[in-house]
Each structure stands twice: as structure tokens, then as C-alpha cells.
Amino acid sequence: MKKKHLALLMAAAMAAATCMGAMSVSADDTKKVVMSFYTWTGAPADTQLVQDAINAITVDKLGIEVELQISDFASFQQNMTLALSGGEQVDIMANTAATYANFAQQGYLTDLNEDDLLTTYGQGIIDAVGEANVDACRIGGVLYGLPNNRDLAQGRGCAAIAKQYLDGIGYEVPEDEEIVKITLDELNDIYTQLHEAYPDKEVYRPTTTSMGQFNTFDQLGGNVFGVLLDGGAELKVENLFTSDPYKEYCERLYDYNQKGYISQDAATDTTAVGELVKAGTLMSYTTGGKPGIKAQETSLCGQEMVIFQTLDNYISSTSVASFPWTVPITTADASAAITVLNEFYTNPDMANLLAWGIEGTHYVIGEDGLATYPEGVDASNSGWNHSMGWLMPNQFLSYVWEGNDPDLWDQMREFNTSAIVSAASGFTFNSANVLNEVTAVQNIYNEYQTSVEYGFVDPATGIEEMNQRMMDAGLQNIIDEKQAQLDEWAAANGK
Amino acid sequence: MNTAVKKKPMTWKKFKRFIPIYILMLPGLIYLFINNYMPLPGLTVAFKQYNAAKGIYGSPWVGFKNFTYLFTTNDAFVITRNTICYNLAFIVVNTVMAITVAIVLSELTGGIKKFYQSAILLPNLLSSVIIGYLVFAFFSVENGFVNNQILKLFGQDPIRWYSEPKYWPFILVFVSAWKTVGYNCIIYLATLMGFDKSYYESAQIDGATKLQQIRYITLPLLRPTIIMLTLMAIGRIFYSDFGLFYQVPMNQGALYPTTNTIDTYVYRGLLQLGNISMSAAAGVYQSIVGFILVLSANLIVRRIDKDSALF
Numbered sequence: 001m002k003k004k005h006l007a008l009l010m011a012a013a014m015a016a017a018t019c020m021g022a023m024s025v026s027a028d029d030t031k032k033v034v035m036s037f038y039t040w041t042g043a044p045a046d047t048q049l050v051q052d053a054i055n056a057i058t059v060d061k062l063g064i065e066v067e068l069q070i071s072d073f074a075s076f077q078q079n080m081t082l083a084l085s086g087g088e089q090v091d092i093m094a095n096t097a098a099t100y101a102n103f104a105q106q107g108y109l110t111d112l113n114e115d116d117l118l119t120t121y122g123q124g125i126i127d128a129v130g131e132a133n134v135d136a137c138r139i140g141g142v143l144y145g146l147p148n149n150r151d152l153a154q155g156r157g158c159a160a161i162a163k164q165y166l167d168g169i170g171y172e173v174p175e176d177e178e179i180v181k182i183t184l185d186e187l188n189d190i191y192t193q194l195h196e197a198y199p200d201k202e203v204y205r206p207t208t209t210s211m212g213q214f215n216t217f218d219q220l221g222g223n224v225f226g227v228l229l230d231g232g233a234e235l236k237v238e239n240l241f242t243s244d245p246y247k248e249y250c251e252r253l254y255d256y257n258q259k260g261y262i263s264q265d266a267a268t269d270t271t272a273v274g275e276l277v278k279a280g281t282l283m284s285y286t287t288g289g290k291p292g293i294k295a296q297e298t299s300l301c302g303q304e305m306v307i308f309q310t311l312d313n314y315i316s317s318t319s320v321a322s323f324p325w326t327v328p329i330t331t332a333d334a335s336a337a338i339t340v341l342n343e344f345y346t347n348p349d350m351a352n353l354l355a356w357g358i359e360g361t362h363y364v365i366g367e368d369g370l371a372t373y374p375e376g377v378d379a380s381n382s383g384w385n386h387s388m389g390w391l392m393p394n395q396f397l398s399y400v401w402e403g404n405d406p407d408l409w410d411q412m413r414e415f416n417t418s419a420i421v422s423a424a425s426g427f428t429f430n431s432a433n434v435l436n437e438v439t440a441v442q443n444i445y446n447e448y449q450t451s452v453e454y455g456f457v458d459p460a461t462g463i464e465e466m467n468q469r470m471m472d473a474g475l476q477n478i479i480d481e482k483q484a485q486l487d488e489w490a491a492a493n494g495k
Numbered sequence: 496m497n498t499a500v501k502k503k504p505m506t507w508k509k510f511k512r513f514i515p516i517y518i519l520m521l522p523g524l525i526y527l528f529i530n531n532y533m534p535l536p537g538l539t540v541a542f543k544q545y546n547a548a549k550g551i552y553g554s555p556w557v558g559f560k561n562f563t564y565l566f567t568t569n570d571a572f573v574i575t576r577n578t579i580c581y582n583l584a585f586i587v588v589n590t591v592m593a594i595t596v597a598i599v600l601s602e603l604t605g606g607i608k609k610f611y612q613s614a615i616l617l618p619n620l621l622s623s624v625i626i627g628y629l630v631f632a633f634f635s636v637e638n639g640f641v642n643n644q645i646l647k648l649f650g651q652d653p654i655r656w657y658s659e660p661k662y663w664p665f666i667l668v669f670v671s672a673w674k675t676v677g678y679n680c681i682i683y684l685a686t687l688m689g690f691d692k693s694y695y696e697s698a699q700i701d702g703a704t705k706l707q708q709i710r711y712i713t714l715p716l717l718r719p720t721i722i723m724l725t726l727m728a729i730g731r732i733f734y735s736d737f738g739l740f741y742q743v744p745m746n747q748g749a750l751y752p753t754t755n756t757i758d759t760y761v762y763r764g765l766l767q768l769g770n771i772s773m774s775a776a777a778g779v780y781q782s783i784v785g786f787i788l789v790l791s792a793n794l795i796v797r798r799i800d801k802d803s804a805l806f
Contacts, residue, residue, distance in 0.1 A: 084547065085771060106770070107546035264636030268657045268745050329548050436564040439764070439773055443570060446763075447748045456658050456749075473568045 155289020221429025623738025
């Protein structure tokens with residue numbers, strides 16, 4: 001008797017659990033595609049308006065409704081991990097090189113060649129970005145993501161400085177150059193003068209991406225554990241943390257810190273640098289150079305920014321596959337996802353909606369054919385002003401913003417073809433064999449990165465300590481594995 | 496009830512009599528079953544190379560491979576040490592503080608007592624994110640109260656609190672006490688209020704001082720409550736207050752050596768590195784070591800005082 005009742009109880013519990021599971025599955029007839037991407041500050045105020053405008057096109061033309069799901073960059077990976085591991089519907093997802101490798105490795109992404117998905121529904125995508133770039137996104141031969149059209153090269157060693165402060169120290173900004181080429185010593189000299197003239201303001205604020213942007217090593221596979229130095233001139237994987245460029249970089253930041261250029265709260269404060277410049281507490285930060293960068297950063301900071309460059313333009317091995325668009329396995333309908341993506345890659349109206357918002361509300365087209373803010377709207381009050389054009393599927397289809405050259409996209413193509421290219425371009429690293437080491441070393445890097453790379457500890461002792469612990473945790477194994485895969489890739493591709 | 500009745504097998508008649516009690520128990524059992532027992536098969540993830548496309552049951556087995564990263568570095572040691580040492584410190588400090596505050600409060604009367612009681616309880620109701628920023632207001636390097644007011648007063652150089660792990664054990668123990676004492680002291684206060692006043696009256700007649708009354712009447716009477724609350728705390732010794740260890744140090748990498756506990760480690764592992772199998776491995780490690788700890792704590796208590804043991 002007792003058993004029977006216990007069984008009944010168990011059954012009731014099971015039924016309750018099943019109900020809860022069933023509730024999360026909704027029965028909806030209209031095809032809906034959830035599109036996830038990130039901006040620096042999260043969903044813009046007018047996300048709903050833009051989404052409605054996108055749907056006005058896609059519902060009639062494709063019979064598909066699009067829902068935009070926008071996170072801020074800092075929490076994007078966490079949000080996506082949570083959504084995907086929880087089985088939530090996400091059909092189209094933006095990435096960084098790190099999330100792309102990670103999600104692909106864990107099996108969260110759909111193979112786009114499966115059932116000829118891409119060739120059936122996304123021929124326009126292949127035409128827009130080119131077969132070679134599509135192939136550069138393959139991981140271990142499998143295509144999990146699609147490259148976007150943007151600046152593939154990156155001007156390394158760039159600093160954005162607000163013009164009002166440069167005027168304050170009497171620095172003459174060359175009028176006709178979008179990016180001012182200077183040496184590192186000249187940049188340091190500007191910082192010295194800025195600090196003297198504005199001792200209460202923060203001169204420079206490093207971020208976690210600054211170190212990579214201010215060097216020309218090739219981060220193989222999206223992490224800094226084993227890199228190609230000198231822009232990947234040779235296919236020889238080396239330890240970044242014992243290299244001279246890394247040491248020099250950390251010494252420079254340590255020097256900045258000693259001189260009081262960097263806020264003592266820099267590691268704790270996670271406010272975006274653009275917001276700090278807007279707020280008037282910060283004067284300069286690191287960025288990646290490209291045609292149009294001046295207008296982009298000016299719009300981001302709400303005031304004129306001047307871009308200085310100290311290193312070369314460079315295309316790394318991971319560059320093409322830095323921000324792939326993917327279809328997660330939690331998609332409701334992969335063919336619908338590719339169909340919508342195809343529209344974003346080929347339809348200028350869709351590209352403009354994503355990049356600039358709604359014409360008349362968020363931008364207007366001037367007589368010169370360039371986009372600009374409508375009357376009474378500016379960077380601070382626009383409901384759709386994310387400066388993320390480079391993340392969008394096909395930036396080359398959208399309007400050029402005022403302040404740029406009207407033939408910006410042609411300049412961009414030129415920029416992409418004239419830059420220094422890493423010898424390992426097209427190589428992707430599969431971390432499956434050294435996952436334990438990568439996790440352990442990444443934990444150590446997290447612990448030291450802000451102290452060492454923001455110049456809060458003396459590099460003479462800090463780097464050595466970090467490197468020693470990483471070596472103990474298996475850094476050498478990762479380097480060896482990268483070298484082995486690189487050699488194999490080189491042999492297969494005749495390099 | 497005598498023991499002879501207890502040993503008799505349960506009859507239907509007897510069972511029927513208890514049905515209302517079983518129904519009362521039902522919601523708790525269902526909750527326990529769904530929350531604590533149904534996810535148990537998920538433990539196998541720790542021994543697999545998780546692949547989302549294949550699911551938990553389809554992913555290939557890899558044995559103990561997911562555990563190796565814990566032990567190639569000293570991570571396992573650091574997070575275990577932090578979790579246990581902090582919890583021990585919290586048990587001692589918070590108990591002593593709570594009892595002291597409860598005794599002091601019991602001596603007060605009227606409106607002022609209500610005021611103190613509410614004021615002490617308030618931090619317990621704050622979210623840990625807010626507490627994190629309150630702490631930041633004190634310890635911010637450039638604008639913090641401690642660096643700008645207190646250290647300046649003594650002519651000391653500012654300290655970079657958020658990159659010096661050595662200060663955090665003290666800060667965290669202090670914050671934990673500040674946050675939890677109000678709540679714990681309510682339990683002691685309620686017990687105190689129930690003591691027979693005649694003990695104190697006769698002690699006063701015999702000329703006992705306030706301290707002697709506390710030493711020889713209050714503390715001995717409080718003993719069972721103290722033991723029970725402490726044992727319950729020991730049962731949770733392998734779980735850390737996530738908000739305290741993640742939000743209050745602002746997730747600063749440089750502070751990991753003294754602020755990383757098992758819970759924050761698993762959280763970072765899962766959400767930042769995105770590796771379910773390795774996070775699960777850390778979770779399994781937590782469960783097993785925690786299980787052993789609770790068993791041995793109970794064993795020691797049983798040796799000393801059999802009636803006080805949990806089981």
C-alpha cells in the first residue's frame with residue numbers, strides 16, 4: 001500500500017515537471033526568426049521601431065518575422081551561453097572570434113553546408129562576400145559561420161584623442177588626413193602635454209582589447225596563447241608573454257601609470273571608453289584604424305575625435321572570421337534563418353535599417369548622398385545610433401555617413417587589398433585537443449591581464465610570474481599544438 | 496509512545512490517520528524531487544565531452560579528463576581553501592557578533608531598541624550588487640572614502656585595494672558580518688527573551704554583576720541554540736554566498752587568489768569560458784568534498800555530544 005502511494009506521488013511529481021517543460025514550447029504558426037547581436041551599450045531605445053520596419057519588408061517578401069535581441073558587448077557571450085545551453089530559440093547570431101571558436105567547438109552551431117543550406121537559400125551571401133572569404137570561416141573543414149563585408153585589415157597602434165584637448169595644447173591637427181601617422185614617441189609626447197594641460201582628466205584608458213590592437217602579432221585561433229610575431233611573417237608559433245613586443249607594451253603602460261595618465265580605478269570601472277569621453281573625464285583610448293574610423297569614433301563620443309596611427313595596416317589569420325554570422329542549433333528553422341541573412345547581405349534597405357535605423361527618424365540623406373542626423377537629432381538623443389556598422393552582414397550596401405568620403409566603401413576595398421597579410425591567413429585553430437590547458441591558462445590570464453596590461457604592476461616581475469604559472473598550467477602544450485596544426489595546414493595549402 | 500508500538504509494521508488504518516500529514520509534506524517533497532533529484536543524471540556531463548548537438552546522453556565519455564584542468568593548476572586547492580576558510584571565519588565571527596548584539600539589544604527597551612534592531616537588519620535586505628558599490632565607495636582608489644579620508648588623516652599612501660588580494664579576507668569577513676549579524680541576532684534575541692526572568696532576579700539578589708549574569712546564566716542557556724545554528728552552518732560550509740564573492744570584489748582578476756570560491760569558479764567557468772563539462776566537473780568536486788566534510792563534522796559532533804548531532 002505504501003509503495004502504491006509513493007508511486008502516485010512520484011507520478012504527480014513527474015507530471016508537474018513535464019508540464020513545466022511543455023510550457024516553454026509555444027505553438028506559433030507564423031515563422032519567426034530571432035536575431036541576436038551586440039552593441040557596446042545594449043539595445044538602442046528605438047529597437048522596436050527598427051524591428052517593425054524590418055518586418056514591414058520581410059513579412060511581405062519572405063513571410064518571416066524577425067525579432068531583434070540585442071545585448072551589450074560585455075555580457076553578450078554570457079547571455080548567448082545561457083540562451084543556447086537553455087535551448088532558447090536563437091536563429092541568427094553574431095559572434096566574436098572567441099565566441100565563434102567556442103560555440104563551434106561545443107557543437108552549438110549548425111553546419112551551413114548541411115543539406116546544401118547555404119547554396120539553396122544563401123547564394124546571395126556567397127556572391128556578396130566571395131567564395132574565398134566564406135572558406136576562411138571553416139573550422140576543421142566545417143562551415144559554421146559567414147563572414148561579413150567590412151574592414152578586413154586593421155590599422156594597428158591607433159589612438160583616438162578628443163580634438164578639444166588637442167586644441168587646448170595647441171597641437172595642429174593636419175586637416176586633410178583622416179588618420180594621422182605619427183611615431184610612438186610623438187604619441188607619448190602628446191600624452192605628456194595633455195597631462196600637463198589637464199592634470200585632472202584621465203589621459204588614456206586601456207581596455208582588454210587594447211594590447212592586441214597595439215601590436216602586430218597574429219592571434220592564432222582567437223587567443224593569445226601562442227602567436228605569430230612580426231605580423232606572421234614566418235609560420236613559427238611563439239610565446240607572446242616572453243616576447244619583446246609584449247614586454248615593451250607593458251612597460252609603456254606601466255610608465256603611463258607611474259605618470260598618472262591612467263585612472264587608478266581603470267580595472268574596476270567597466271564603463272565603455274566612448275561614454276567616458278562623452279562624460280568629459282577621458283581624453284584618449286586605443287582603437288583599430290580603417291577608412292571611416294574618424295567619423296565612427298566621432299559619432300561614438302559625441303565630439304570630434306582625431307585618430308593617430310603608429311603601426312601598419314594588418315590582416316591577421318583570424319581577421320576574415322572575426323565576426324561571423326552563425327545559425328545556432330536552437331534555431332526553429334535553419335532555412336528561414338539563412339533566407340533572412342541572405343536578405344541582409346543583399347538588400348540595401350535591410351542593410352540601412354540595421355546600420356542607421358529608419359530614414360527620416362534616425363537619419364536623412366543630404367544633397368551629397370551622405371547620411372546624417374535629421375533636425376533636432378544628434379548622437380546623444382538618437383534612438384538608433386550604435387556605431388556597429390562593421391558588425392553588420394554587409395556594410396558596403398549601407399549609406400556612407402556624413403564626414404566620410406562618399407566613396408568610403410571603395411576606399412575600404414582598397415584598404416583591405418593593400419594591407420600586410422599574415423602568412424597564416426585562412427588558418428583556423430581547433431582547440432579540442434588542448435581544451436584543459438586553454439581553460440587553465442585562460443583562468444590565469446584573467447587573473448593577471450588587467451594588472452599587467454594596464455600597467456598596475458611592474459612588468460619586470462609581473463610578466464615573469466604570470467608566464468611561469470601559465471607554463472606550469474600547460475601553455476607550451478597549446479603552443480606545440482598550434483604549431484602542429486599550422487604545419488599541417490601549411491603542407492595542405494602549399495605554403 | 497512506547498518502543499513496542501514503534502516497531503510494529505505500519506497498518507493501513509494507521510497510515511490513513513497520517514494522510515493529512517503526508518499531504519502537508521507533499522509540496523516539500525515535490526520541490527525536493529524536482530529540484531534536487533531529477534537533475535542528478537546530469538552529473539554524467541562531468542565525465543563527457545559535452546556536445547550540444549548530441550545532447551547530454553549522446554555526448555562521448557571521456558572519463559576524468561574534464562577534471563585534469565582543476566589539478567594542473569592549484570585552482571582546486573585555492574578555491575577549496577577559500578571556500579572553507581571563509582565559511583569557518585564567518586561562522587565564528589558572525590556567531591560571536593550576533594550573540595553580543597543580541598545580549599546588548601535585550602538590555603535596551605522602548606523605541607531605541609526598535610530603531611537599532613531595524614538599523615542592524617537593514618543590510619541583510621540589500622542586494623549584493625548595491626553592497627558591492629557601497630564597498631566600492633569606500634575602497635575606490637581615486638575617490639574612495641578610505642584612501643581620501645582615513646589614510647590621509649594618518650599620512651598614509653593610498654592603497655590600490657582592488658589589486659591587492661591580501662586585504663580582502665578582512666574586507667569580506669567584515670562585509671559578511673555587517674550583512675548577516677542583524678538577521679542572526681534576531682534568532683538569539685528571540686531565545687533570550689524567552690528565558691525565565693527569575694534566574695536573573697535571584698542572581699541580582701546574590702550580588703552578581705551584569706558580566707557574571709551573562710557568563711553563568713545567558714550563555715549556558717543559549718548553548719543548544721548556538722550548537723544547532725552552528726551545525727546548520729557547517730552543513731553549508733562548502734557553499735559560498737555568491738553575491739559576496741562575485742559582486743563585492745567587482746569580479747576583479749587580480750583578487751582571484753583570495754576571492755575565488757567554488758561557486759564563483761563554476762560560474763566563471765560556465766559563463767565566461769562556456770564549457771559545460773568542465774564546470775560540471777568542478778560542481779561534482781564541490782558535491783563530493785562537501786559531502787565528506789558534512790559527514791566528518793557530524794561525526795566529530797557525535798563523539799563530543801551525541802544529542803547535538805544532526806543525524
